[in-house]
Amino acid sequence: MKFDKKKYNISFIHKIIKNDLKNNKHLSVHTRFAPEPNGYLHIGHAKAIVLNFELAQQFKGKCNLRFDDTNPNTENLKYINAIKYDILWLGYKWYQKTRYTSYYFNQIYQYALQLIKKNLAYVDKLKKNEIREYRGTLNTPGTNSPYRNQSIEENIFLFEQMKKGNIPEGYACLRAKINMHSPFIILRDPVLYRIKFTQHHQTKLLWCIYPTYDFAHCISDAIEGITHSLCTLEFQDNRRLYNWILNNINISHHTYQYEYSRLNLEYSILSKRKLKILIQNNIINDWKDPRIPTISGLRARGYTASSIINFCNKIGVTKQKNLIEFSTLEHCIRSELNKTAYRTMAILNPIEVILYNIPNQYEEIINIFNHPNNPNMGSKNIIFNNTIYIERSDFQEYPQKKYYRLTLEQPVKLKYSYIITAKYIEKDKNQNINKIFCTCNLKNIKNKKKYGIIHWISKKQSIKSEFRLYNHIFNVKNPEYQKNILSIINTNSKIIKYGFINSSIHINSLISTYQFERIGYFFKDMNLSNGKYIIFHQTVSIKNTHKHL
Template sequence: MQKKYLKKNFLFKIINNDIKKNKIKKINTRFPPEPNGFLHIGHAKSIYLNFNIAKTYHGKCNLRFDDTNPKDEKKKFVHAIKKDIQWLGYLKNKKIFYASEYFKKMYKYAIKLIKKNLAYVDQLSKKEIKKYRGTLKKKGINSPYRNRSIKKNLTLFKKMKNRKFKSGEMCLRAKINMKSNNIVMRDPVLYRIKNISHYRTKKKWCIYPTYDFSQCLSDAIEKITYSLCSLEFLDNKELYTWILNNLNIKNQPKQYEFSRLNLEYTVLSKRKLKDLVKKKIVEGWNDPRMPTLSGLKRRGYTPQSIRNFCKKIGISKKNHLIELKLLEHCVRKDLNKISHRFMAVINPIKIIITNLCKNYNEEIIVNNHPLYSEHGKHKIYFNKTIYIDESDFKEKPTPTYKRLTINKEIRLRHAYIIKAIKIKKNFQGKIEKIFCTYDKNTLNKNPKNRKVTGVIHWISKKNSIPAKFRLFQPIFTIKNPNNEKKFLKYINKNSIKTKNGFIEKDLLNHKKIKFLQFEREGYFLVDKAETYKNKKITFNKTISLKDKKNFMKT
């Protein structure tokens, strides 16, 4: 961790001050996801913060699954979360924690609150509880069951545990203050009945603690020193402290809040992401358009690029919208170093070299990276029929057009200068073939007294293989869909396009190469699932080579 980062981050300043005043000796943090979905880029910010704080101060960071709501929690989400955190570069050979491991202890703590007359069993429905709680302008009203005796509450709570009631029929609430200015403190629910099998504890329990009750107790049990959470939990801080104080827990964790990540053209709410999956707007949690870590990984983002992004956005107490181009800059910078350069033609048009014989086949050796020789070399082939991108030829060019046109020369990347002499169109008037000549004396060198205005990429037809290319745009058409109640109205219907083109055949001889830059096209990664499904090698486009001013026109 750089000293510059230590000074800028207000949380590090707090910890440094606590250490200086001898308030704390060992630093323990935690990252507590609920296993009801996949992690997204917003979670990466919290992971980066918590694990790096622990690393900086030679402490530890617990991965603890907040699995206290069995309705949507599944083993597959647990596995996905572990895998994503390991991919980010954390959680190496570390013990995994689960809130469900503490159910027995939490039940005893609940009994303790009842015995202190600080909790009671309520029979109001969920709707009635909300109504009695009031609003920001209207004070709450006491439940008619609030003044039950301690003995009665203990009996009813035991019956709740022993499956004597239906789901939602009873709940345990803290007895605090229904007139509090903080709505969270108006007798919050601590336990609820859910007659659902838990993915870990199966049917052992039918009552489950709420997030507010389980989080502070799990932190205390694990001796967490700093409970770091996003600003949305600021109002819950008072309850966090109230529970720990009234249970006489010593060495209490300290809760501090930081701004959550908001990213342009996307939503970072698990509920909203779940809607995208359920409504089949995307292919699943790991769709390359999704801001989930598995989606970003599948698209071609690297762990280093995500970590660099988290470092650049920093930690503050103020929420603001982060520009998507910052995330893209981070991955582009990382991929530029590690990606091997090959050529692919995504929108192919055929070129016939008229002054080459049919069987001519010239082998040319090229570098896999212009700067790093350790990336090795590969072969390309030049012969009579090649493909170029259709955008690299215009029959009637504009004055500023600098690519191939009739009687104009252009250089083929790594090869020769060619000149278009005529074209052939089909019945619909579309160009089918372009006939060119080549200058045999221009292999990787410019001719004297002739100005060549551009370089284009190409592929030999004989030494190419067909491939699919999946090109992406943001899922949403507006910068901040999070602000919209009906956010699904702003889905970008053109967020994915599939093209059929060609790649260099020699790429098959370099199977260990993972990250690719197709010259002039962008950075790409093989999509193994789509390749298997299509029975044709399929690439996901990670990012363009340069920043795009308008995402909707990429």
């Protein structure tokens, strides 16, 4: 993908890199995207992908893909494959081979031994809750572990026993020896290694001790020659540990970490842990559910790679914490689909209309453009005859004020067609309207009177379809800060309607994105569609609104 300078907001990180190159701090730029393979990527990861890959492109550098695979309990190949697919789908290609932190386990282990030999790390036998208790709080200093002053020889022996699997899981860990009185809790003897008797997707059963993210991440960056390690602001304090580790091991390259604000999106959560809660409680189907802002979910809903990249470029990169309006994301896909989406008519909540003054054998072919502003997209033929479907909401027996659609007293114009006038209605036993009987003026009389315009489909040219409409899954703007996310679920986040589309869509089977006129932009599901129904996911409304039919 070619870097587009016009679309990208020049950030403080750009300025840092420019200055570093100008002062010969680095000869070239080398970034990385380092996801943990314990879930699917979301829109926040997309921001990191766009930032790292496009920085590398702009400065003619390299960008690595490295999986942070240091916790075999939560990681698997399914997530690795999904992450790779998402990155490639967005249009980016990483430098050379895919990398894994596990490739460096031998080196990381040797660096841990270096710290022990320098009396800067020790094997602790405190339990997990005791370590937390000894660490203190923001207002109270920590307390030294009773194992902190073990001899170097004893720590080397115990660490080797951990590696050989001779110490049970949870009975020991390796900690850095820094400062239990530090005002930064991250520096109060953080854990560097822990025991996990779980098979790893890359190393299988070769290892039973695994480095923590903080210990492995900075070393992996340095081994790969990363020049600018970019992460979000919650890792700001971690930079102190990042630098401490690299300053105290014998490694030639020193990577520098820079932080920017994480993406917070209205009515959405980006925490993989919380997304798992939604899956476990059957609030959503899976990581690909169109209601959540995973890249897979957005793709299933009809978002394009370019719209997601444009969104990331539009919001930019700063250190300021903010909550991005969901409408900003919608604007990016709406403005794109407005230019590219194939127009057609669909009826989501149908009611049958009989034009009883037109003979049964009457049939007229009307040719209309697939896009009003792009004749190159071709045209299609639609059928007009005496039996059609219109939206149920386009007729009112007892009309409200300023209702400009069909009533028993008010005619309307069928789009691309004629003016119809409702004469009487037919109801079922529950007093629901079954059919509307109308007359139609087939004479193209030039009438200066303005009529409301509604869309329609000939019954003869209709195909049964299922329409899946989506609203926000949460009913509060900032659900990330809610303790119980299950208490703020919007029960109407998914609405299914059964109606009809024009059969021309079925003919154009290779087209997947449509604007259903007067309704919104929809994405045809190529995987779920079957002989009974064609399934459409609502991508976004035509206007900035979340009200559905």
